[in-house]
Amino acid sequence: xxxxxxxxxxxxxxxxxxxxxxxxxxxxxxxxxxxxxxxxxxxxxxxxxxxxxxxxxxxxxxxxxxxxxxxxxxxxxxxxxxxxxxxxxxxxxxxxxxxxxxxxxxxxxxxxxxxxxxxxxxxxxxxxxxxxxxxxxxxxxxxxxxxxxxxxxxxxxxxxxxxxxxxxxxxxxxxxxxxxxxxxxxxxxxxxxxxxxxxxxxxxxxxxxxxxxxxxxxxxxxxxxxxxxxxxxxxxxxxxxxxxxxxxxxxxxxxxxxxxx
Ligand code: NAD
Numbered sequence: 001x002x003x004x005x006x007x008x009x010x011x012x013x014x015x016x017x018x019x020x021x022x023x024x025x026x027x028x029x030x031x032x033x034x035x036x037x038x039x040x041x042x043x044x045x046x047x048x049x050x051x052x053x054x055x056x057x058x059x060x061x062x063x064x065x066x067x068x069x070x071x072x073x074x075x076x077x078x079x080x081x082x083x084x085x086x087x088x089x090x091x092x093x094x095x096x097x098x099x100x101x102x103x104x105x106x107x108x109x110x111x112x113x114x115x116x117x118x119x120x121x122x123x124x125x126x127x128x129x130x131x132x133x134x135x136x137x138x139x140x141x142x143x144x145x146x147x148x149x150x151x152x153x154x155x156x157x158x159x160x161x162x163x164x165x166x167x168x169x170x171x172x173x174x175x176x177x178x179x180x181x182x183x184x185x186x187x188x189x190x191x192x193x194x195x196x197x198x199x200x201x202x203x204x205x206x207x208x209x210x211x212x213x214x215x216x217x218x219x220x221x222x223x224x225x226x227x228x229x230x231x232x233x234x235x236x237x238x239x240x241x242x243x244x245x246x247x248x249x250x251x252x253x254x255x256x257x258x259x260x261x
Pocket of ligand 1: 189191
């Protein structure tokens, strides 16, 4: 637990399920005040709000599409209206869909880029403007992926979006470091959430994925949330522009395990 996070205000995009819910709940355990953003799953967001309140934090659920400026403005406005300030912004909302690149429509491409990359830009920009206006040193956390580093055939739009998040994060981290605004990414590996539940429920597919992870297991959303809490806290006060991989070693070239190659 990080004492300094108590009473701090965070916005978590895409907080109605998966990693976003886990981060929101962890922030609740840190006794923070959380704006839980959802796009369509109001029920999931309300459950997250309840879990945060039960853990000792405060929360509201706010509907908004992060790929639009109006959506992002709504999140800032609600945070200020309900909790009076903003300290931490988590760009977590994301989506993926598998398709061979030669069959990928422009619409498919734009959907993923708009949420995963443009959404990160819009959220980061809004948070930076708030922090600058209030002369404040905030923390911005972007959910990237191991696929900012590892190519992923049939997910070209997803990999492109996460590769974009990597250099966007590094660039803005450098740009706003003089003001003490810290911007970092988390790169999850294979984490069990609704985004991949179907895949991991299939024992064969699960075995294939586990064979690519040195720690030989799928990760838990709470393990990603622990990284988010650290990046939000003062314990990471000298850390900016990194991607903190939470991947059981997936980015370590596991095919070389045991001296192969
Ligand atoms: P998920 O599908 O369980 O949750 C994604 C959330 O984003 C959902 O709540 C969804 O409603 C929300 N969302 C989608 N479009 C939105 C929009 N336009 N506006 C607002 N919210 C929107 O996925 P997850 O596994 O929890 O993933 C969270 C983040 O972590 C994503 O950015 C994802 O790419 C990344 N990630 C996940 C994994 C994994 O293994 N689960 C691995 C690497 C990276």
